[in-house]
Amino acid sequence: MTTQPNGLRGLPLATSYRSNRQDVVNDFYLPAFSVATSYSRAVGYFTSTSLALFARGLETFTARGGRIRLIAAPHLTEDDILDIERGYDIRAVLASIIERELDADVSDKVLDGLGSIGRLIANGRLDIKLAFVEKANRVGIYHEKIGVFRDSVGDLVAFTGSSNETLGGLVANFESIAVFRSWVNGDAGRALQYEQDFEDLWTNQTPTLRVEHFPEVARDRLVKLGHEHTAPLPPIDDALVASPAVVSETASLSIPEWLTVRGYQRQAVEAWLGRRGRGILKMATGTGKTKTAMIAAAQIANLQRQHEEPLVLLIIAPQKHLVDQWITEVEGFGVRPIAVYESSQKWVPLVEEQLSQARLGQRPIVAMVATNTSFAGDKFQSVLARITQPLMVIADEAHNLGSTTYRASLPPNATYRLALSATPERWFDDDGTDALIEYFGEIAFELGLSDAISMGALCRYTYQPRLVELDDNETQLYAELTTQIAKYVAAGERIDSADPNSPLGYLLRQRAGVLGHAKGKLAALRADLLARARSWFQLVYCAEGTRPARQGEPHGPNQLQDVMTLAGNQLHLAAHSYISGTSRGTRKNLLRRFSSGDDLRVLVAIRCLDEGVDIPDARTGYLLASSSNPRQFIQRRGRLLRRAEGKDRAEILDYLAIPPAGTPMNFDIERNLLTRELERASEFAKLSENYETTLDTLRPLKERYHLMHM
Incomplete structure (x- = not known):
């Protein structure tokens, strides 16, 4: 009688497993766990959810003495990568990353899974290490997937394939793995090679890869969870499928149940769909353009599903922090998008893999969010040119794409095109505006500020113009520049x-700089800050550059530094700068502190809080910069009018610098230039709660320059 072999050799293992033929979990993983004594696994991402899922089905395995070694890639953000590349202590960076993942919002089931992991670690049954690419002083993501089972008689099963130890990888995705058995001719060499590859990883002997021990602080935290969460884990197919904390990598785009679609958002989407999925949504800043666009994308995704076709969704945003915000929004609609910016080594493999899956019918949607720069780059343009599936393009702050470079990069193969902007018209660039309309279509829906305030989509506000006279030196420089401008x-x-x-453009900028950097603004700001010293949620917009000076003389100080000295050192207010050089991680932390209402009173910015930044708690804005660009001052007003709990109105203080009455200079030139300042003031005033008071403040200036018609 022939004895049935025990261990791995006794299992009816196939040479490969594919989701359309087998259940990868029940047909391969669980049988292998039932007889193996060790499991070595190197996979992609480490997240709290994937780690919790990893615990499923392991109780029996570990109770028999089974041991597990896991190598995973930490979920690196761009700031994490920069910290490592700049030489920060790697262990400290990794500890921060894992702490961040464990701090993520998770369900009770995920906490139970993490508790199980903690018990495995405490009992010496699980050891974890973290891996990332380190090559030529650059850091990248480790994305390999290999696994090795061993049994008590020394037999070995190695496998490699597409699945991660995640819900999407093991349950929801269409996956395939190749299996190599050490006792089968032709398989043995490959099986042993994969085992050696893992051993090289574990001992940090793989060139270009760096493998580090799991942070001690995170290990202790998981062990603590193991003591706190002792509930038995349900089977894998019931565990996390319904958990709201999970965002499946291949889920369909859908409107979340928690989202209440506002009437005007519905009208906007219907108007855009009525134009065959092309057009511009001209909606006031703060009215929810992002969610409106995602509602439209969900409708298109549903349409494509009905036709059994995938959808490629491309969202283009001007800056990295806006890409991060969009990623959060897309995840809220059930899909994890690919961030396309900076190093193409990080996103190209992911994009190519997902597009390939879409072509094979294995993925209903591929979502990508790109910065303008990366979108227009050669590598991404090459990817776009090869897309044959239905493509939807959403352009955030679409006016930026009207430049010659960007508009030439817009994909002609896009079936659906949606542009978002409160001010789609490009300032002094009719050609760029026309090009945007030609590509995206006409304005499909418009929601102006007045209507948005009336319907309660934005809050009401008061407007306080502060007229500040130039001092003697500023007046003299102002007059000299005005005389030179008059000659042109x-x-x-x-x-x-x-x-x-041009020379004239330079003179105009210098003269605008004299107004923007007027010293009297700081004295007026001091009085206003003192009057609101106990108030929270205050923004200060400073002028760009430094205070202008005559040729050959040193330029004056930076206004932002002056304001920080005033607010922080002199008035002892909790204030912080928010500028282009502020890292993304620091920006997020500053916005969190600012919104808490008990930590940071004042944010001092130069332009960086103009486009797209979601900071609804802001209640008071001080406009020191003398911007005549309507887009810029409309964006700044929009930052302050967003709705927030406990906020019923905002306050805008606008500092207008003017030369003293009787200053000798070309009246027509001076009147022309000050008209722009008054246009902004009039625009702000007409929708304010204190319109009559504002008119009284501005009337002397309008009378002086014969502008009462404004």
Whole structure:
């Protein structure tokens, strides 16, 4: 009588497993766990959910003395990568990363899974290490997937394939793995090679890869969870499928149950769909353009599902922090998108893999969020040119794409095109505006500020213009610049269409700088900050650059530094700068502190809080910068009018610098230039709660320059 072999050799293992033919979990993983004594696994991402899922089905295995070694890639953000590349202590960075993952919102079932992991660690049954690419002083993501089972008689089963130890990888995705058995001719060499590859990883002997021990602080935290969460784990197929904490990598895009679609959002989407999925949504800042666009994308995704076709969704945003915000929004609709910015080594493999799956019918949607720069880059343009599936393009702050470079990069193969902007018209660039309309279509829906305030989508506000006179030195420089500008105008050049890089453009910028950096603004700001010293949620918008000076003289100080000295050192207010050089991680932390209402009173910015930043708690805004660009001042007003709990109105203080009455200079030139300042003031005033008071403040200035018609 032939004896049935025990261990791995006794299992009816196939040479490969594919989701359309077998259940990878029940047909391969669980039988292997039932007889193996050790399991070595190197996979992709480490997240709290994937680690919890890893615990499923392991109780029996570990109770028999089974041991597990796991190598996973930490979930690196761009700031994490920069910290490592700059030489920060790697162990400290990794500890911060894992702490962040464990701090993520998780369900009770996930906590139970993490508790199980903690018990495995405490009992010496599980050891974890973290791996990332380190090559030529650059850091990347480790994305390999190999596994090795061993049994008590020394037999070995190695496997490699597409699945991660995640819910999507083991349950929801369409996956395949190749299996190699050490006792089968032709398989043995491959099986042993994969085992050696893992051993090289475990001992940190693989070139270009760095493998580090799991952070002690995170290990202790998991062990603590093991003591706190002792509930038995349900079977894998019931465990996390319904958990709201899970965002499946291949789920369909859908409107979440928690989202209440506002009436105007519904109208906007219907209007866009009525134009065959093309057009511009011109909606006031703060009215929810992002969610409106995602509602439209969900409708298109549903349409494609009905036709049994995938959808490729491309969202283009001007800056990295906006990409991060969009990623959060897309995840809220059930899909994890790919971030496309900076190093292509990180996103190209993911994009190519998902597009390939979409072509094979294995993925209903591929979602990507790219910065303008990465979108227009050669590598991503090459990817776009090869897409044959239905493509939907959403352009956030779409006016930026009207430049010559960006508009030439917009994909002609996009079936659906949606542009978002409160101000789609490009300032002094009719050609760029026309190009955007030609590509995306006409304005499909418009929601102006007045209507948005009336319907309660934005809050009401008061507007306080502060008229500040230039001092003697500023007045003299202002007059000199005005005289030089008058000469160019007399020669036939136009102020309203001057090239910014021309001599006239330079003079106009210098003169605007005199107004923006006027010293009197700081004295006025001091009084206003003192009057609101106990208030929270205050923003200060500073002028760019430094205070202008005559040729050959040193320029004055940076206004932001002056304001920080005033607010922090002199008035002892909790204040912090928010500028282009502020790292993304620090920006997130500052916005969190600012929104807490008990930590940071004042944020001091230069432009960085203009486009897209979601900071609804802001209640008071001080506009020191003398911006005549309507897009810029409309965006800044929009930052302050977003709705927030406990906020019924906002306050805007606008500092307008003017030369003293009677200053000798070309009246027409001076009137023309100050008209822009008054246009902004009039725009702000007309929808404010204190319109009559504002008119009284501005009336002397309008009378002086014969502008009462404004």
